[in-house]
Amino acid sequence: MVTVNEDLAKRSKFAYNDIEEDDAIASKIEKTGKEVIKLNRGDPPQYIKTPDYIIDAYVDALRSYKTGYVDMTGIKELREAVSDRYARSYKAKVSPENVIVTQGVSEALAFLNNVLINDRDQAILFAPYYPQYMPLLQMYGGSPIIEKYSEKLNWNLDIDSLGRSLKRMAKPQLRKVKYMMITNPNNPTGTVLKRDYLEDIVDLANEYGLFLVSDEIYDEIVYNGAKFTSVSEVANGVPHMILNGASKVYDSTGFRIGFMIIPGTDKFSSKVSAKLKDYATVRLSVNTPAQYAIAAAITNKKEHEKAIKNMVKEISDRVNYAYNLLKKNEYLDIVKPNGSFYIFPKIKLDLLKIKDDNDFVVKLLKDKNLQVTRGSGFGGDGHFRIVSLPTKSILKESVDRINDFCEENKKK
Numbered sequence: 217m218v219t220v221n222e223d224l225a226k227r228s229k230f231a232y233n234d235i236e237e238d239d240a241i242a243s244k245i246e247k248t249g250k251e252v253i254k255l256n257r258g259d260p261p262q263y264i265k266t267p268d269y270i271i272d273a274y275v276d277a278l279r280s281y282k283t284g285y286v287d288m289t290g291i292k293e294l295r296e297a298v299s300d301r302y303a304r305s306y307k308a309k310v311s312p313e314n315v316i317v318t319q320g321v322s323e324a325l326a327f328l329n330n331v332l333i334n335d336r337d338q339a340i341l342f343a344p345y346y347p348q349y350m351p352l353l354q355m356y357g358g359s360p361i362i363e364k365y366s367e368k369l370n371w372n373l374d375i376d377s378l379g380r381s382l383k384r385m386a387k388p389q390l391r392k393v394k395y396m397m398i399t400n401p402n403n404p405t406g407t408v409l410k411r412d413y414l415e416d417i418v419d420l421a422n423e424y425g426l427f428l429v430s431d432e433i434y435d436e437i438v439y440n441g442a443k444f445t446s447v448s449e450v451a452n453g454v455p456h457m458i459l460n461g462a463s464k465v466y467d468s469t470g471f472r473i474g475f476m477i478i479p480g481t482d483k484f485s486s487k488v489s490a491k492l493k494d495y496a497t498v499r500l501s502v503n504t505p506a507q508y509a510i511a512a513a514i515t516n517k518k519e520h521e522k523a524i525k526n527m528v529k530e531i532s533d534r535v536n537y538a539y540n541l542l543k544k545n546e547y548l549d550i551v552k553p554n555g556s557f558y559i560f561p562k563i564k565l566d567l568l569k570i571k572d573d574n575d576f577v578v579k580l581l582k583d584k585n586l587q588v589t590r591g592s593g594f595g596g597d598g599h600f601r602i603v604s605l606p607t608k609s610i611l612k613e614s615v616d617r618i619n620d621f622c623e624e625n626k627k628k
C-alpha cells in the first residue's frame with residue numbers, strides 16, 4: 217500500500233489556544249460530579265440574552281428565505297449601516313465600499329495578516345494583548361515586536377517607551393513592520409485608552425510610517441466615567457484600519473459577524489482595501505441571515521440604545537462588584553476597569569507559595585474548581601483574567617474561592 221506523506225504544514229504548529237488546556241482539566245473535574253465555576257469566556261449571550269429585536273430580525277431574514285450566497289464583501293445594507301454608525305458616532309467618513317464583512321474579528325485578523333505579512337515581517341503588539349493576534353500573525357510567517365501597556369498608567373499606552381523603541385529601530389527593520397495593533401477598550405485589562413495617548417500614537421505612526429490597526433470590538437461597553445475615542449476620530453490622514461463587530465456590543469457572539477473598516481483614501485489604504493476584497497472572493501460570503509439581523513440591529517437606533525444602556529449598566533454593576541470584592545484581597549493588585557468586562561489582577565507572587573500565573577490558575581482550578589485565564593497567554597505574566605459577566609452571587613462565590621485559595625497558599 218502507498219503511504220501518504222504525513223508531514224503537516226510547518227505553519228500548523230502555530231494553531232493553538234491556551235484555553236483548551238484548562239478546559240481539559242475542567243472537564244476532568246466535572247466528570248467526577250463536581251461543578252466548575254467558569255470565568256474564562258468573554259461570551260455575553262451566555263449571561264445576558266441577545267435582545268429580542270435582533271433575534272426577530274434574524275428570524276425574519278430566515279422566513280424571507282434570505283438563505284443564499286450574498287455579496288462576498290458583505291450585504292450592502294450592513295456595510296451601509298456600519299458606515300453610518302462610524303459617521304454618526306465618530307464623525308468618520310467611511311464609504312460602504314471600504315467596509316468588509318467577515319466572520320467575526322477573528323476572520324478579519326486572518327485577512328489582515330494574509331494581505332500584509334510576508335515571511336520575516338513583523339507587527340507591533342502591545343502586551344497584554346488579545347491572544348488570537350499572535351497565532352494568526354505567526355501562521356503567515358510574521359513575528360511580533362512586543363511593546364507594553366503600562367500598568368502604572370492604568371494600562372494606558374507608554375508612549376515614551378514606544379517612542380524610544382521606534383527610534384532605536386534601524387530603517388530596514390522598520391520597513392518590515394507591517395502594522396501596529398492596539399485594542400481599545402482592552403481585553404484583558406478592561407482599559408479604555410485616553411484620547412491624548414491615541415493622538416500620540418497616531419503621531420508616532422505618522423513619523424515612522426506605520427499602518428495603525430485599532431480593534432474596537434468593545435467600543436460601546438464603556439463605564440466608570442470613561443470616554444471612548446475611536447482611532448478614526450484622531451487619525452488625521454494617517455493610514456489605519458478599524459476592526460469591529462457584532463459579537464460584544466450587539467450581544468451576538470454566535471452570529472459570527474465582524475467588520476474591517478479602512479477609512480483612508482490614500483494610495484496604501486486603497487490598495488489594502490482592494491486586496492481584502494479579493495480575499496473575500498476566495499472564501500465566498502458570510503452567514504446571510506446573521507448579516508441581515510446585524511444590519512437591522514445597527515439601524516434600529518432606538519432599540520439598540522435601550523439594549524446597550526441596559527447591558528452596560530448590568531456589566532458595570534458586575535465588574536465594579538467583583539472589583540470591590542477583589543481589591544480587599546491583599547495578595548492581588550488591580551487596576552480598576554472602565555471598559556469591556558474583564559478584570560486583570562496582578563498576583564503578588566512574593567507573598568504566595570505559587571510559582572507563576574500558570575501555577576496559580578491550574579491550582580485554583582484543581583483546588584477550588586474555579587476557572588480563570590492565565591495572564592501569560594495575554595503576554596501579561598504574573599496576572600490572571602476574570603470574565604466578570606456572571607451574576608453577583610456567582611462572582612461573590614468566585615471571589616470567596618480566590619480568597620480562600622490565597623490564604624491556603626500564603627507564605628508563612
Ligand SMILES: Cc1ncc(COP(=O)(O)O)c(C=O)c1O
Pocket residue numbers: 258319320321322323346399402403431433461462463469472473474
Ligand atoms: C479584543 C478582541 N478582539 C476580537 C475578538 C474576537 O471576536 P469575534 O467574535 O468578532 O471573532 C475578541 C473576542 O473575545 C476580543 O476580545
